[in-house]
Amino acid sequence: MGGMAVPSGPTGRKSSVKRLPIPGSAGTMLFLWHRPWLNRRLRGDTVPLRTRNRNGPGLSSRGTLIVNGPDHVKQVFAGSPDTWHAGECYEIITPLVSELSMLVQDRQEHARSRKLVTPAFTSAALRSYEPMIGTLAEDEVRQWPTGRTFRVQDRMQRVTLEIILRVVFGVTDPARLTRLHALVPALTDVSPVVLMGLHRRSLRPLPPWRTWLASRREFVAVLRAQIAEHRQAGPGARSDVLSRLLKAEVDGDRLSDDELVGQLMTLVMAGYETTATAMTWLVHDLARMPDVQDRARRAASEGDTAYLDAVVKECMRIHPVLALVSRGLSEEAEIGGVRVAAGESVAASVSLAHFNPAHFPEPDRFRPERFLGDAPPPATAWFPFGGGVRRCIGAAFSLLESRLLLRWILLTFELTAPTTGPERAKARTVVTAPHRGGRVIATPRTS
Ligand code: HEM
Structure with missing residues (x-):
């Protein structure tokens, strides 16, 4: 695999390294289209994956080593930001988030953005958002269709976007909210072909790209108007993420308007479909597990937030929304006995690690109790x-x-599954979602 050498000889490590059944570009395509199936097949220690083309977020054009053992995962997360770069792995989504986004930045630029954005996500900040998020959650759940099968993904996409628009951007104007509800999905629901084409200037005058770029221009203009209005209202006028970003100052340094636009684009792109998909899996699973649903409903009525959080975390373990967390290497490194050359990348496989029986006995069973008590799974096993x-x-x-x-869902409805069995995991742009949109039936609770 390019410069990626698998050691041989008496190290005893060679056996822990697996190769994709089909190497090269075909392997990459298979990996991207059938990630859930392949992930199950590839449970092991370290899995080098050969790629030739830049085909998707997180995969280097030269080669990617996929790891999932706790020591190797630790090495990925503890790698020096000077040589282990995440930003370059996400370069493909730059048109969606701008080049000033922390997601695509590395080194000092990334550290600086992170410092200036973090104050908007502290626990004190979150406490101030909680009442508004609670009200939006309740309003949404009350509007769910009852007594018939519906796709949870559609409802969840709507509400997670509404939460970001109101709590992160601080939008209150109804016309602006309506416009953003159309614009954001138009920008994110983009095929990999269109996304890749956005990087080529020559394609920009052609229809799919021209239309997409016009939507982005409008989106940026709306964000600029939002920033200008917040500035005019002055500090302390509102409690939303944008207001905190406007106030953020580290050693006299502040985010410029262009940077604010980039970080806001990032927060919506990174934050809405991911949470919507995690919640879709959760409702899908609870509808098929009446015992866990009853137990969780009891927790909801008793205000047992620890159990509710454990249910959410266990669902994220079984159905990770993002399959890989990648870093590109600017210098050669060795990981799991495998040499990775500069220019190649290493990806920690969330979906493989989450099924490691050493950390999660009977990994296929849904057991929220794993996340209760004094010894939660380590950050190298659940990530x-x-x-x-x-x-x-x-x-x-x-x-x-x-x-x-x-x-709110548990207090309002009993959830049941339609007669069809559980849905398959299917790759949707970058997230892995239930293939039929998470179909369930919600029946109003009588008691
Ligand atoms: C279930 C929901 C979510 C999942 C599964 C998820 C997952 C992830 C992952 C795997 C990363 C990359 C981390 C790494 O490279 O080590 C990431 C980064 C990020 N996420 Fe999330 N995310 C979720 C929700 C959100 C939300 C709600 C927001 C904002 C409101 C958000 C904002 C971001 C940002 C800004 C980054 C970039 C951080 C950096 O580069 O320093 N995400 N997320």
């Missing part, structure tokens, strides 16, 4: 939000939102 200095900045926000939505 749906990545790890190290790049760990998802919205993780606590997302967990809060999920808990509040779950609470």
Whole structure:
């Protein structure tokens, strides 16, 4: 695999290295299209995956080593940000988030953005958002169709977007909210072909790209208007993420308007479909597990937030929304006995690690109790939000939102599954979602 050498000889490590059944570009395509199936097949220690083309987020054009053992995962997350770069792995989504986004930045630029954005996601900040998120969750759940099968994914996409628009961007104007509900999905629901084409100037005048770029221009203009209005209202006028970003100052340094636009684009792109998909899996699973559903409903009525959080976390273990967390190497490194050359990448496989029986006995069973008590799974075994200095900045926000939505769902409805069996996991752009949109039936509770 390019410069990636598998050691031979008496190290005893060679046996822990697996190769994709089909190497080369075909292997990459298979990996991207059938990730859930392949992930199950590849349970093992370290799995080198050969890639030739830049085909998707997180995969280097030269080669990617996929790891999932706790020591190797630790090495990925503890790698120096000077040589282990996440930003370059996400380069493909730059048109969606702008080049000033922390997601695609590395080194000092990334560290600086992170410092300036973090104050908007502290526990004190989250407490101030909680009432608004709770109200939006309740309003949404009350509107669910009852007594017939519906796709949970559609409802969840709507509400997680609404939460970001109101709680992160601070939008209150109804016309602007309506416009953003159309614009954001138009920008994110983009095929890999269109996404890759956006990097080629020559394609930009052609229809799919021209239309997409016009939507992005409009989106940026709306964000600029939002920022200008917040500035005019002055500090302390509102309690939303944007207001905190406007106030953020580290050693006299502040985010410029262009940077604010980039970070806001990032927060919506990284935050809404991911949480929507995690919640869709959760409702899908609970509808098929009446015992866990009853237990969780009891927790919801008793205000037992620890149990509700454990249910959310266990669902994220079984159905990780993002399959890989990647870093590109600017210098050669060795990991799991495998040499990785500069220019190649290493990806920690969330979906493989989450099924490691050493950390999760009977890994296929849904058992929230794993996340209760004094010894929760280590950060190298359960990492749906990545790890190290790049760990998802919205993780606590997302967990809060999920808990509040779950609470209202359980208090309002009994969930049942249509006669069809559980849905398959299917790759949707970058997330892995139930293949039929998470179909369930909600019946109003009588008691
Ligand atoms: C279930 C929901 C979510 C999942 C599974 C998820 C997962 C992830 C993962 C795996 C990463 C990469 C971490 C790494 O490279 O180590 C990430 C980064 C990020 N996420 Fe999330 N995320 C979720 C929700 C959110 C929300 C709600 C927000 C914002 C409101 C958000 C904002 C971000 C940002 C800004 C980054 C980039 C962090 C950095 O580069 O320093 N995410 N997320």
